[in-house]
Amino acid sequence: MASEGSKPVRIGLLGRGTVGAAFAALLAERADAVEAATGRRPEIAGVLTRGEGSFEQILAGSDLLVELIGGTEPAREHVLAALRAGKPVVTANKQLLAQHGDELFAVAREAGVQLRFEAAVAAVIPIVRTIQESFGVTEISKVFGIVNGTTNFILSEMAATGAGYEEVLARAQELGYAEADPSDDVGGADAAAKMAILARLAFHTPVTLAEVAFEGIEGIQPDDLAYAKELGLSLKLLGVAERRDGGISVRVFPCFLYPGHPLAPIEGPFNAVMVEAPAISEVTMSGPGAGGLQTASAVLGDVVSILAGDAPVHETRVELPIVADVGSSFYLHLEVADRPGVLARVATVLGEHGISVKSFVQRGTGSEARLVMVIHECLESKFSAAVEELSGLDDLRSPPRSIRVIEEEY
Numbered sequence: 531m532a533s534e535g536s537k538p539v540r541i542g543l544l545g546r547g548t549v550g551a552a553f554a555a556l557l558a559e560r561a562d563a564v565e566a567a568t569g570r571r572p573e574i575a576g577v578l579t580r581g582e583g584s585f586e587q588i589l590a591g592s593d594l595l596v597e598l599i600g601g602t603e604p605a606r607e608h609v610l611a612a613l614r615a616g617k618p619v620v621t622a623n624k625q626l627l628a629q630h631g632d633e634l635f636a637v638a639r640e641a642g643v644q645l646r647f648e649a650a651v652a653a654v655i656p657i658v659r660t661i662q663e664s665f666g667v668t669e670i671s672k673v674f675g676i677v678n679g680t681t682n683f684i685l686s687e688m689a690a691t692g693a694g695y696e697e698v699l700a701r702a703q704e705l706g707y708a709e710a711d712p713s714d715d716v717g718g719a720d721a722a723a724k725m726a727i728l729a730r731l732a733f734h735t736p737v738t739l740a741e742v743a744f745e746g747i748e749g750i751q752p753d754d755l756a757y758a759k760e761l762g763l764s765l766k767l768l769g770v771a772e773r774r775d776g777g778i779s780v781r782v783f784p785c786f787l788y789p790g791h792p793l794a795p796i797e798g799p800f801n802a803v804m805v806e807a808p809a810i811s812e813v814t815m816s817g818p819g820a821g822g823l824q825t826a827s828a829v830l831g832d833v834v835s836i837l838a839g840d841a842p843v844h845e846t847r848v849e850l851p852i853v854a855d856v857g858s859s860f861y862l863h864l865e866v867a868d869r870p871g872v873l874a875r876v877a878t879v880l881g882e883h884g885i886s887v888k889s890f891v892q893r894g895t896g897s898e899a900r901l902v903m904v905i906h907e908c909l910e911s912k913f914s915a916a917v918e919e920l921s922g923l924d925d926l927r928s929p930p931r932s933i934r935v936i937e938e939e940y
């Protein structure tokens with residue numbers, strides 16, 4: 531309830547770019563609602579950009595800091611200074627948390643102040659608070675999903691239009707779904723940072739960006755998507771953090787999904803995250819994964835939680851090893867010479883490595899001949915060994931192409 535004449539809460543705003551400007555506007559627009567919900571009226575106490583404001587003055591004059599600069603420095607330095615000064619911080623900065631999470635959480639814990647970061651993963655989808663709060667003591671087995679909207683837009687467009695990667699990337703840039711330098715998004719590093727954060731929260735274990743294996747979508751060919759359509763598959767860049775063989779596996783990779791999968795219908799620049807645990811079965815949340823207003827809305831939600839006194843648990847408690855070699859199912863695309871016995875030779879190599887084929891299409895003749903198949907789950911090391919041996923066959927016209935597949939039925 532609003533208390534008449536209560537002291538306003540002074541917010542120091544670090545960064546006023548796409549998200550920072552949207553946050554300032556949203557805060558002004560929703561000030562009455564924030565006051566009604568928390569009893570404190572928010573006001574911006576100072577703004578820091580490259581050309582405006584002094585951090586020391588803003589820190590001294592604020593009760594709470596919102597960091598929307600991005601990158602690691604000076605964001606890290608400023609966030610640490612605020613926490614050490616006993617001031618809660620809200621940030622949307624995935625790189626900062628994925629690379630310096632241990633240090634930041636330790637300082638927040640020591641200082642007894644909140645560090646909230648809902649907007650750092652999948653923007654407005656409330657996945658951070660869901661894992662921290664709703665499932666805070668649930669033994670989560672897997673968190674996975676589409677956590678990069680740029681790549682989801684590109685893959686959806688490639689599948690829908692048959693156009694090549696470069697052409698669709700240019701369109702994504704025109705529409706503002708991809709940055710001028712798209713490498714962090716299309717190469718998988720952006721999704722990897724988000725998965726490091728989600729894995730840390732879900733498994734209560736320190737995971738850094740360096741421990742997340744990631745692949746991007748730059749090598750995806752239009753015909754992979756066309757053939758996959760025939761097999762009933764759609765392609766997504768997935769981030770997966772799961773318990774495996776006594777440890778955890780945290781990875782980002784392009785992956786085919788069968789039509790019944792809850793992530794299969796997620797098209798365009800959207801995000802969707804699933805959480806699985808024996809106690810909850812599975813939960814899927816989807817929505818916009820970026821955008822100034824949407825991200826600002828998640829930041830404002832964190833500000834309100836701090837003012838309301840909600841304290842999420844974000845302690846790192848256990849050490850779990852990273853399991854590097856895990857089981858996966860694969861799509862395998864072989865451009866082969868059109869000659870007798872090829873199929874038998876390919877089948878022999880796969881059989882010798884203990885790999886079995888789930889479905890298969892053979893297309894084209896002459897210089898267009900191809901074998902495209904989905905193989906059942908096997909250890910990735912086994913699959914790599916088989917692919918290496920296949921590469922050595924005279925029957926192949928170009929190196930084999932493979933993409934992971936989630937076989938699970940939903």
Ligand SMILES: NC(=O)c1ccc[n+]([C@@H]2O[C@H](COP(=O)([O-])OP(=O)(O)OC[C@H]3O[C@@H](n4cnc5c(N)ncnc54)[C@H](OP(=O)(O)O)[C@@H]3O)[C@@H](O)[C@H]2O)c1
Pocket residue numbers: 544545546547548549550578579580581597598599600601603604622623624649650653819820821822825
């Ligand atoms: N944009 C999105 O859709 C989105 C979605 C989710 C999360 N995020 C995260 O939100 C954060 C902000 O992103 P954004 O898109 O708003 O970035 P942005 O548009 O580039 O804005 C960055 C702001 O920080 C300021 N800044 C940069 N370097 C600085 C420095 N050394 N000292 C002081 N101020 C500095 C800039 O100052 P000038 O104004 O002087 O240039 C600008 O005001 C990032 O962590 C990003 O990952 C963004």
